[in-house]
Amino acid sequence: MTRLxxxxxxxxxxxxxxxKILLVSPFEGFLGVVFPLMFATATLLVYRVEGxxxxxxxAGLGAAVMGVWTSVTVAASSLLNRxxxxxxxxxxxxxxxxxLMVLVPITTAMATVGxxxxxxxxxxxxLVFGVRLDVASWPLLVLGVLAATVTIAMFGFLLSVVAxxxxxxxxxxxxxxxxxWLLCGFVVPVSLLPLVVRPLSWALAPTWAVEAMRxxxxxxxxxxxxxxxxxxxxxxxxxxxxxxxxxxESARRHATLALT
Amino acid sequence: MVARDLRRSFRTTQGRxxxxxxxxxxxxxVSFEIAPGETFGLLGPNGAGKTTTIKMxxxxxxxxxxxxxxxxxxxxxxxxxVRRRIGYVFGGDRGLxxxxxxxxxxxxxxxxxxxxxxxxxxxxxxxxxxxxxxxREHERVEGYSRGMRQRLxxxxxxxxDPDVVFxxxxxxxxxxxxxxxxxxxxxSLKEQGTxxxxxxxxxxxxxxxxxxxxxxxxGEIVAEGTPEQLKRGVASGRVLEVETYGVPAGVVExxxxxxxxxxxAVEERGQLQVLVLQCDADSEVTQDVLSRLGDxxxxxxxxREPTLEDAYVQLVTQ
Ligand SMILES: Nc1ncnc2c1ncn2[C@@H]1O[C@H](COP(=O)(O)OP(=O)(O)OP(=O)(O)O)[C@@H](O)[C@H]1O
Ligand SMILES: [Mg+2]
Numbered sequence: 001m002t003r004l005x006x007x008x009x010x011x012x013x014x015x016x017x018x019x020k021i022l023l024v025s026p027f028e029g030f031l032g033v034v035f036p037l038m039f040a041t042a043t044l045l046v047y048r049v050e051g052x053x054x055x056x057x058x059a060g061l062g063a064a065v066m067g068v069w070t071s072v073t074v075a076a077s078s079l080l081n082r083x084x085x086x087x088x089x090x091x092x093x094x095x096x097x098x099x100l101m102v103l104v105p106i107t108t109a110m111a112t113v114g115x116x117x118x119x120x121x122x123x124x125x126x127l128v129f130g131v132r133l134d135v136a137s138w139p140l141l142v143l144g145v146l147a148a149t150v151t152i153a154m155f156g157f158l159l160s161v162v163a164x165x166x167x168x169x170x171x172x173x174x175x176x177x178x179x180x181w182l183l184c185g186f187v188v189p190v191s192l193l194p195l196v197v198r199p200l201s202w203a204l205a206p207t208w209a210v211e212a213m214r215x216x217x218x219x220x221x222x223x224x225x226x227x228x229x230x231x232x233x234x235x236x237x238x239x240x241x242x243x244x245x246x247x248x249e250s251a252r253r254h255a256t257l258a259l260t
Numbered sequence: 261m262v263a264r265d266l267r268r269s270f271r272t273t274q275g276r277x278x279x280x281x282x283x284x285x286x287x288x289x290v291s292f293e294i295a296p297g298e299t300f301g302l303l304g305p306n307g308a309g310k311t312t313t314i315k316m317x318x319x320x321x322x323x324x325x326x327x328x329x330x331x332x333x334x335x336x337x338x339x340x341x342v343r344r345r346i347g348y349v350f351g352g353d354r355g356l357x358x359x360x361x362x363x364x365x366x367x368x369x370x371x372x373x374x375x376x377x378x379x380x381x382x383x384x385x386x387x388x389x390x391x392x393x394x395x396r397e398h399e400r401v402e403g404y405s406r407g408m409r410q411r412l413x414x415x416x417x418x419x420x421d422p423d424v425v426f427x428x429x430x431x432x433x434x435x436x437x438x439x440x441x442x443x444x445x446x447x448s449l450k451e452q453g454t455x456x457x458x459x460x461x462x463x464x465x466x467x468x469x470x471x472x473x474x475x476x477x478x479g480e481i482v483a484e485g486t487p488e489q490l491k492r493g494v495a496s497g498r499v500l501e502v503e504t505y506g507v508p509a510g511v512v513e514x515x516x517x518x519x520x521x522x523x524x525a526v527e528e529r530g531q532l533q534v535l536v537l538q539c540d541a542d543s544e545v546t547q548d549v550l551s552r553l554g555d556x557x558x559x560x561x562x563x564r565e566p567t568l569e570d571a572y573v574q575l576v577t578q
Contacts (some may be wrong), residue, residue, distance in 0.1 A: 010371040017368050024359040087354030096344040097373035252322045
């Protein structure tokens with residue numbers, strides 16, 4: 001029991017401090033909240049031509065999650081590289097706390113920024129573009145937003161594990177940013193994509209999360225999508241935990257923890 | 261702490277189009293034993309493999325071959341147990357979160373080392389006091405000077421009151437007064453019974469602090485012993501220093517031919533060149549040296565006991 005409370009306290013304090021690190025920097029603040037607003041603005045300007053409020057709602061929801069996707073994929077892979085440059089990555093690995101327990105609060109802090117950006121984007125959509133979300137079930141929509149944030153965070157977790165071993169993993173994160181927008185169907189339906197890439201879409205949890213949010217908003221049942229989304233999120237986490245142990249071992253063998 | 265035939269090589273690639281791989285053998289068969297409570301110095305030139313050796317001992321690098329144990333625990337098999345009881349401090353101003361305050365940095369690592377909350381406050385307060393940072397702990401690290409960062413980093417390494425501390429050039433960038441305080445801190449660690457492995461490029465620091473010293477060159481230990489033993493080991497017993505103005509290289513070489521002279525080194529000090537001659541203990545070589553110098557202008561001539569630095573220079577330049 002005491003070990004559990006100790007671990008919980010460690011996670012909580014590390015989470016708070018990591019959040020502090022993220023929020024202190026104007027860059028992340030910008031990336032986390034202002035960029036998503038730009039994306040949403042661009043998307044809604046395009047959709048407004050249609051003059052269809054349903055399409056606006058569709059794009060508004062997608063654009064909100066798009067911001068989280070961007071900030072988490074880019075941040076997750078670059079954050080650990082920054083720790084490497086700062087020399088703290090080695091210290092984190094050298095500490096007795098299992099490294100995955102160090103990564104969890106880092107990822108959660110990024111997800112928190114993501115969640116804030118979803119809410120800010122939805123408010124922006126409402127105030128600037130008058131996008132009125134006629135939401136059939138608010139609790140289900142909130143659940144969908146949370147599922148999107150959590151599973152994207154899990155995806156970020158997976159990316160950051162890879163970044164520990166491979167110094168060039170930041171490029172992976174950056175290169176996933178834009179394909180993700182299309183693949184996850186944030187602003188264009190997945191059904192418009194060529195058949196060959198659709199399995200990729202289905203393997204990405206946010207695809208299902210956005211679908212769930214849209215179902216919840218329009219009065220359908222989001223449970224099926226939610227279940228798939230959470231299962232995928234859990235799979236990412238499991239894969240990250242498995243890879244984590246092997247990749248840190250490999251980093252110790254190949255001396256990629258430090259740039260020295 | 262025991263190291264047995266530790267080896268570590270690194271693979272490096274060069275070139276962009278035609279990639280050539282090469283292997284650097286950074287550490288080639290290092291063995292030593294450090295008794296509990298001992299302060300052990302690892303000295304050697306840049307790139308000799310000191311940091312690499314330490315990183316294998318603190319579980320950050322896997323040895324290519326060989327084995328090592330800390331406090332009786334294997335550094336490959338008992339990773340977690342080893343990590344819990346060792347502290348690591350490296351030189352320079354890295355290893356901190358710039359965007360957090362000094363206090364937050366310490367709290368973060370205190371959590372990662374599982375220091376109890378009540379213990380944490382007391383310990384952090386005491387360590388800030390120890391490294392002379394009390395009063396500045398609420399400021400963000402990005403505003404700290406280099407020496408302040410290094411001090412904070414030292415406090416960080418001692419948070420969990422480790423039994424073994426690895427100090428890799430801890431005094432880099434610290435002002436003279438701070439360096440003196442740091443030496444006092446290291447000495448007090450020793451009084452508490454902490455085992456210390458120290459690397460430094462300041463010979464007087466090693467001389468003052470270390471019970472035993474190993475000199476490492478190109479990944480191999482070339483000498484080991486107490487500072488006294490190393491000084492005595494310098495084949496000669498006396499050092500003759502002669503200040504000269506514009507001594508030709510040819511003349512310096514002839515000095516080396518003198519019987520009692522083992523080696524001659526030239527230190528440039530502005531206008532003058534100081535000849536440092538390692539000689540036999542009870543030889544009267546001064547007259548011979550002066551006569552060979554002929555009409556070269558000579559300044560002060562002095563003889564002294566060899567220092568650790570003399571021993572070191574001889575060991576790594578042989
Ligand atoms: N990650 C790495 N990849 C490739 N080569 C490395 C790596 N780390 C160290 N080396 C090489 O290993 C050798 C020993 O380096 P090491 O850092 O152990 O030296 P050192 O004795 O600590 O030197 P210094 O006094 O400059 O700190 C050097 O040739 C260095 O280039
Ligand atoms: Mg070094």
